[in-house]
Amino acid sequence: MIRRIKKLLGRYKNYEQILVTPYRSYATPHHLYVYGRILDNEPLKIQQEQNFFKTVKNTYKQFDSFEIPDAELLLKLPNGHLFTTKSDSEGYFVFNENLKENLAEYCDEEGWLSFELFYKGELYPKTVLLKNPFEGELLVPDEKAEFGVISDIDDTILHTGVTSFFKWRLLKNSLFTNAYRRMPLKGSAELYQKLAIGLQETSRNPMFYLSNSPWNLYEYLKLFLDHNQFPKGPILLRNLRGPFDSTLKPEKPHKQRQIINILESYPHLKFILIGDSGEHDASIYTDIAAQFPDRILCIYLRSVQHKKRMRRVKSIIDNFETTPVLMINYSEEAEQHARENNYII
Template identity: 90%
Template sequence: MIRRIKKLLGRYKNYEQILITPYRSYATPHHLYLSGRVLDNAPLKIKQKQNFFKTVKNTYKQFDSFEIPEAEIELRLPNGQKFSTQTNGEGYFVFDKQLKENLAEYCNEEGWLQFELYYKGELYPKTNLIADPFEGELLVPDEKAEFGVISDIDDTILHTGVTSFLKWRLLKNSLFTNAYKRIPLKGAAELYQKLAIGLQETSRNPMFYLSNSPWNLYEYLKLFLDHNQFPKGPILLRNLRGPFDSTLKPEKPHKQRQIINILESYPHLKFILIGDSGEHDASIYTDIAAQFPNRILCIYLRSVQHKKQMQRVKGIIDNFETTPVLMVNTSEEAEEHARENGYII
């Protein structure tokens, strides 16, 4: 509480601990884009066996963040290159660099590039540098990939209740349920594993995960995906806009902007889009397919139990002929379609 009051008064500068969280992102052989955040917070510790009150405490900690603005961060790549940047007022940083060297040469067998981040700001006598260096990873898709997969998270692979009345089920699931106890939609992990392999013997097809959840829930969602054995892929969330945020609001929705960025990053690659019929995935995905008519192999939309939403979605997809759109009730239906169309074995 004392730290919070000092922060509001602009007198909070003697940081107790430095935590750099790089987000899983993606790159091309000659262009990297990675982001993350620098906080004066202890690392989040979500345990498989913890009581309700500990879960609520973890949730509170994810949103009660102490950002470190104007912090200098250094990025070091395996090839010896170094880059520096500073965090913004909310503690976020971005590295967006064009490179001459081929990053793919430094990736592991699954296409992940390991990198290091160093905090270069002032360290006070009692400041705890939680790690030195902080480690992260970027995906550089294999040139032998057959296609990519871009998937929504909410109500597509993880039941959130986003269509529930007043969003009460969404709040309960996202804020008051342990990540280890969240149950993925049946068969989703197995389907994604098969799509990642495609017709090959190794997992070369890149997976991208989208959500309208804020970056505050990054560690939570990363833990859920890893624990339930979904293929590893970049996790793309969004910034929370506060009531006094004076920056321009983006013209396009978060998901639409992210999908376009991915498509433009890999112009040689075609994609499968996976979402749900609960909110706006149907309109966003069909708009993307119309804009990039030769790039989208198919669209899978999971059905949700919401009559009005289902009627709206059917009105969008019934006369859409640019690319196949399949409304599915189970993962098995999507898997059968993928197998019939030669996407998986």
């Protein structure tokens, strides 16, 4: 609390500990993009058997962030190439670089490239540098990939209760439930594993996970995906806009911008889009398919128990003929469609 008061008064200068978190991102063989955040925070420790009060404490810590602005960071690739950048006023940093060398040569069998991040900012006498270097990874999709998958997270693979009255269920599930105890929607992990393999013997088809959740929940969602054995993929969240944020608001919704970025990054690759009927996925996905008619193989929308929203979604997709759109109640329905269309074995 004392630290928070000092920060509000502009007297908080002496950082206690340096935590650099690079988010799982994606790249092309000749374009590097790394996004992350640097904070004066402890690493989040979510334990499988923690009690309710520990869960609430972890939730508070995720949003009670102490940003480190204007901090210099150095990124080192396996080939020895170095890049530098600085964090912005909210502690976010980005490396956005073009390269002549082929990054795919340094990836593992599933297309993941590991890199190191070094903190080069000022260290005070009592500052603890939690690591140096910090480690990150990004995905360079295999050129032999048959297709990619772009999936929503909320109520598509993770039940959040976004359609509940006043969103009480959403708040309870997202903020007061241990990530280890969150249950994926039945059969979703198995479906995604099969889509990642496709018709091949190895997991070459890239997976991308989208959510309107803030970056504060990155570690929470990453743990959920890994613990439930979803195929590893970039996790794309969004920045929280404060009430006094004077920056220009993006013209397009977060999910739409992210999907377009992915499509433009891999112009040779076709995609399957997976979402739900609870929010705006139907309108966003069909708009994308109309804009890129030859790039979207199909759209799977998981049905939610909300009559009004289901009617709205059906009004959007009933006369949509550009791309097949399938409303599904169970993962097996999407799996059957994927098999019949030779997307999976």
